[in-house]
Amino acid sequence: MGIDYTRFFSSISLELRASDVRELLKLTEGKKIISFAGGLPDPRIFPKNELAEIARQVVEERGEQALQYSPTPGVGEFREELGRFLNSKGVKVGDEDALVVTTGSQEALYLAALALVEPGDTVFMEEPGYLAAINLFKALKADLVPVPVDDDGMDTDALEEKVKAAKREGRRLKLVYVNPTSNNPNGTTMPDDRRKHLLEIASKYDLLIIEDDPYSYFTFDDSIKFTHIKTLDGEGRVLYLGTFSKILVPGLRLGWVAGPEPVVAKIELVKQVVDLHSSTLSQYIALEAIRRGIVDRVISMAKSLYRRKRDLMLEALEIHMKGVASWTKPVGGFFIFLKVKGVDMRRLLFKAVERGVAYVPGDAFYITPGRGRNTARLSYSFVREDEIEEGIKMLSETIKEERPH
Amino acid sequence: MGIDYTRFFSSISLELRASDVRELLKLTEGKKIISFAGGLPDPRIFPKNELAEIARQVVEERGEQALQYSPTPGVGEFREELGRFLNSKGVKVGDEDALVVTTGSQEALYLAALALVEPGDTVFMEEPGYLAAINLFKALKADLVPVPVDDDGMDTDALEEKVKAAKREGRRLKLVYVNPTSNNPNGTTMPDDRRKHLLEIASKYDLLIIEDDPYSYFTFDDSIKFTHIKTLDGEGRVLYLGTFSKILVPGLRLGWVAGPEPVVAKIELVKQVVDLHSSTLSQYIALEAIRRGIVDRVISMAKSLYRRKRDLMLEALEIHMKGVASWTKPVGGFFIFLKVKGVDMRRLLFKAVERGVAYVPGDAFYITPGRGRNTARLSYSFVREDEIEEGIKMLSETIKEERPH
Structure with missing residues (x-):
């Protein structure tokens, strides 16, 4: 047509x-490719028959409501049930909090960021950290400050130094984004003393915290104890984001944000202009799935299935990657983060895909341009158990071919 | 807690x-109130039994896909079916177009506006016009220019004058937002000569057009002929927005935007950060509903039901409002727009609600502050047939009490 749309x-x-x-x-x-790329749940844990029956029943018996428009913050009955569910899992959602149902937790993050972040506002987050959060904060032109991580997640001493420095420089301190439990991509979980330190920093320097928590419901090792930052918060500084994608199914596209009422009220107003409300039918289905204990059953299946897959991938890495790479030992979640010496994993992806294996180049999880070129994120959540070793072997061979001798 | 969140x-x-x-x-x-306020569909046209069966079947038989994450622009099969559906309804979606499925048409509008509108960009739209569009463009700090309407919808001669003036003043002309068929709140439909004139203006002054079209599928009078602006467009200037909320059910929360590929590609990128994708399950359900002819059946039921309700409301207005108010005669859609001489309908709402009848004050549909205080939007879509006259009578009495004698 010849129109240049750029303008x-x-x-x-x-x-x-x-x-x-x-x-x-x-x-x-x-x-035919073995993909360690996407963070998809394994469909074998989808409670198909139960959800089929719930969907039928909800539409037939409550169709007048379930097929109609619904309030922006979510169906009332569902929000109440979800609040109880969260409290039963140790996430304190109290009288001073409000909760908004969102179109996946991506939307929860988007709405929170849009309600809070003005171009130039300083946002602190883990590096490497969650890809979609990096992209979002960059799109909103935040002043995004990377905070280093170690085996215990975000290094809060380093955070405090970065906050101090930013304050000295007169930057507009706004919030800390953190994925503290079964971190994506690092697989780490912050111990409670760090979580408390984070809250102290937030209090001292007047920051809000976004606690993004898709994975805490099925950590693999029950001996690992942690308390949700939301629960430790005594001041009303934490927005808690979650999703049904990993504890039920992604296809309902439901997430939530819970936090101090005045902030969540703004998020609700933003949601009103963004998409008015999330799928009513999805909300009625998720409501029944919680009530009938199906969510709890999926959680317990998720825990053992993903633990088994993690173990298989760790074993395969031991066999094929020793001396080639180092990697994290995730305590939960879907991902292992790989570091390879002297190989550009972004450049290598094309060759790996040609050989038959895919992953996400790790530099996508870095805020600082050019960092993490020698890293990769491997997901074990979706891939078939019997393909894990084969995929790791192919990846190892691709790396070995590329490595400087 | 004591935190002042304003900062x-x-x-x-x-x-x-x-x-x-x-x-x-x-x-x-x-x-117990008779509400002419919301624009909700009448649940009697919800095909509950069919959708219950489809939902069950889709989850049971295609659960691996229907319960999983899905691509940002929408489930491929669904987008193809939707494209065919649109073409069958006279909406030209061609090879140079792309289509993105959205979380209701509110999100389609939001994504399009976010992809295109920078603060200060000039956007032209009908006055009175669609409330949610006004709020959105104002929130994005657009330079929103009201264009007068008459019985044939947007007055394109007036539009051209406004565009010329804005150009002379060096403003950044960006787009025209228009709801040309069965307009909300005016109930008008633009004749084709105006639609062509609108396209000429867009071409001459290099503007894009957003054609927002929730209601064209069931205009009440088949003798009223019109062509979708998208179909008349030979240059790739039109983004066409639609929704399943009025032709199937709102609870699936599905809409779409179709238009020139380079623009829709940007909308897809914006959607990726906003909510990643819309409910997969909803998309599979809507796909089957189109295939099985259920959408077409709902459309034909909608046409006769809402026509009957419109007629009842027009009759009631004739009986109770003559000499008190003037009103539009909608050719489609859900709404009648009322003008009352010398009564502030925003102030009156409280009294009306006390008496037992609700509506939306019409000034909410005006861009210019202070305009339209003597107007109201009355919806006949949701209210029960046997309550329409009673509601209009109550409203008339409330107005008469208030009027200057």
Whole structure:
């Protein structure tokens, strides 16, 4: 047609570019490839029959409500049930809190960020850290400050130094984004003393905290104790984000944000202009799934299935990657983070895919441009058990071919 | 807790305020009141049994896909079916177009606006016009220019004058938002010559057009002929927004945007950070509902049901409002727009609700502050047939009490 649309695009849409990795991975769809790339749940834990029956029943018996528009913050009955569910899992959602149901936890993050972050506002987060959070905060032109991580997650001493420095420089301190339990991509869980330290820092320097928590419901080792930051918070500084994607099914596209009422009220207003409300039908289905104990059953299946898969991947790494790479030992979640000496894992992806194995290049999880080129995120959640070793072997061979001798 | 959260809020969230009307109408929930306020579909047209069966089947037979994450632009099979559906309804979606499935058409509008509109960009739209579009463009700090309407919808001669003036003043002309068929709140449909004129203006002054079209699928009078602006567009200037909320059910929360590929590609990138994708399950259900002809059946039921309700409301207005008010005769959609001489309909709402009848004060549909205080939007879509006359009578009495004698 000949129109050059560039002049029509807003600055946020000029900021966003199609990810080359995503495009490359799209090419693998439907091909015979062992993919450690996406963070998809294993569909074997989807409670298909139960959800089929619930869906039928909800539409037939409560269709007038379940098929209708619903309130922006979510279906009342569902929000109450979800609040009880969270409290039963040790997430304190109290009288001074409010809760908004969202279109996946991606939307919870988006709404919270949009309600809070102004271009130039300083946001602290883990490096490496959650890819989608990095992209979002960058799109909103936040002043994004990377905080180093170790085996115990975010290094809060380093955080305090970074906060101090930012304050000295007169930057507008706004919030800390943290994924403290079964971190994506690091697989780490912050001990409670760090969580308390984080809250102290937030209090001292007047920051809010976004606790992004998709994975805490099925940590693999019950001896690992932690308390949700939301629960430790005595001042009303924490927004707690969660999702049904990992504890039920992703296809309902339901997440939530819970936190201090005045902040969540703003999030509700933002949601009203963004999508008015999330799928009513999904909410009625999730409501029944909690009530009938199906969510709890999925959680317990998830725990043993993903633990088994993690163990298989760790074993395969021991066999094929020793001396080639180092890697994290995740205490929960879907991911292992790999460090390879002297190999550009972004460049290597094309060759790996040609050989038949895919992953996400780790530099996507770094805020600082150029960092993490020698890293990769491997997901064990979706891949078949009997393909894990084969995939790791192929990846190891691809790396070995590429390594400087 | 004592935290003053105000300093944490972004400028967009400070811009958004809870609507007092919405708060007042919330109070009426569950009360015995005749409400002409919301634009809800009548649940009697919800195909409950069919959707219950589809939902069960889709989850049971295709659960691995229907309960899983899905691509950002939508489930491939569903997008193809939707494209065919649109073409069958006279909406030209061609090879140079792309289509993204959204979380209701509110999200379609939000994503399009976010991808295109920078603060200060000039956006033209009908006055009175669609409330949610006004709120959104204001929140994005667009330079929103009201275009007058008459019985044939947007007055394109007036539009051209406004565009010329804005160009002379050096403003950044960006787009025209228009709801051309069965307009909300005016009930008008633009004739094709105006639609062509609109496209000429867009071409001449290099503007894009957002054609927001929730109601065209069931206009009441088949003798009223119109062509979708998207279909008349030869240059790739039109983004076409639609929704399943009125032609199937709102509870699936599905809408779409179709338009020139380069623009829709940007919308897809924005959607990726906003909510990643819309409910997969909803998409599989809607897919089957189109395939099995259920959407077409709902459309034909909608047409006769809402026509009957419109007629009942017009009759009641003739009986009770003559000499008190003037009103539109909608050719489709859910709404009648009322003008009352010398009565502030926003102030009157409280009294009306006390008496037992609710509506939306019409000034909410005006861009210019202070305009439209003597107007109201009356919805006939949800209210029971046997309550329409009673409600109009109560409203008429409330107005008469208030009128200057």
